[in-house]
Amino acid sequence: MTFTTRFAPSPTGPLHLGHAYSALLAHDLARAAGGRFLLRIEDIDRTRARPEWEQQIYDDLTWLGLTWDAEPMRQSDRQDVYRAGLQELWSRGLLYGCSCTRRDIAAAVSAPQEGAEPPHGPDGLVYPGTCRHRSPRGSAAPPEGMALRLDMVAALESLPTPLAGFTETGPLGDLPGRHVPVRAEELTSGVGDIVLSRKDFLGSYHLSVVLDDAAQKITHVIRGADLYDATQIHILLQALLGIPTPTYLHHRLIRDEDGRRLAKRDDARAIATYRAEGLTPADIRRKVGL
DSSP: OOOEEEEOOOSSSOOBHHHHHHHHHHHHHHHHTTOEEEEEEOOOOTTTOOHHHHHHHHHHHHHTTOOOSSOOEEGGGOHHHHHHHHHHHHHTTOEEEEOOOHHHHHHHHHSTTTTSOOOEETTEEOOOOTTTTTSOOOSSSOOSSSEEEEOHHHHHHHOSSOOOOEEEOOTTOOSSOEEEOOOHHHIIIIIOSOEEEOSSSSSOHHHHHHHHHHHTTOSEEEEEGGGGGGHHHHHHHHHHHTOOOOEEEEEOOOBOTTSOBOOTTOGGGBHHHHHHTTOOHHHHHHHTTO
16 A cells, blocks of 8 residues: 555644654655555534635745645535445444533532542543443434534443554664554553534544544544544544554654643744745755754
């Protein structure tokens, strides 16, 4: 299969140096391997996505000298794909409806051991399973107007074989890299019943990224170290949906002078700001250590 990477930004603000590093790294690795570099616009959250930010993504990446080998994929065009994925998991009894708010969850996890630190996972507080046995299952379609959660224990028990884990490449993309196991006990206690569809929009990051990477035939997922803990979730979803597992590279994060990771609100380090100040693409590469 052709070596294929992708860059998948959300059009909710300006790209900053951290985005530039991730995009350049994925692009350079694909080109060095004689492979393909693809672009995906993760605009599933229609309340925050803006057309002007999407256009800024194209402008910034073009200015950096990046080219992509197909028309960009847009998540807002793939609602039927996400709906079908949810339906498959629902029909197998692996999802349930949840009406809990964040306040409900915080209250539930802190009540048994007052003063103790509640468990946190990749998505924040580990859900205590409040709605796991409240919501009926077995109906033809998932309920509307509420979140859908993956029953983690049921999902793991449904697999014919244990999870195989994934391959993490070295810092320069050297292969074969190292094998990283994915353990069932960590998924049940450290991740819990994750949300796969929110009540205000169809799908979730975890579901969409797995289905989108498969559709684009991504062989190497290049993304920040902040998503390392989420990868075990994606390995599980790939196993449940019969999707091949890519190779992963979780690169270092670009941080400010105080050691904080950059955010989209940090306009001083936005690519557009550097462009306006007269910097060149080569200057940006130097700033991020490429």
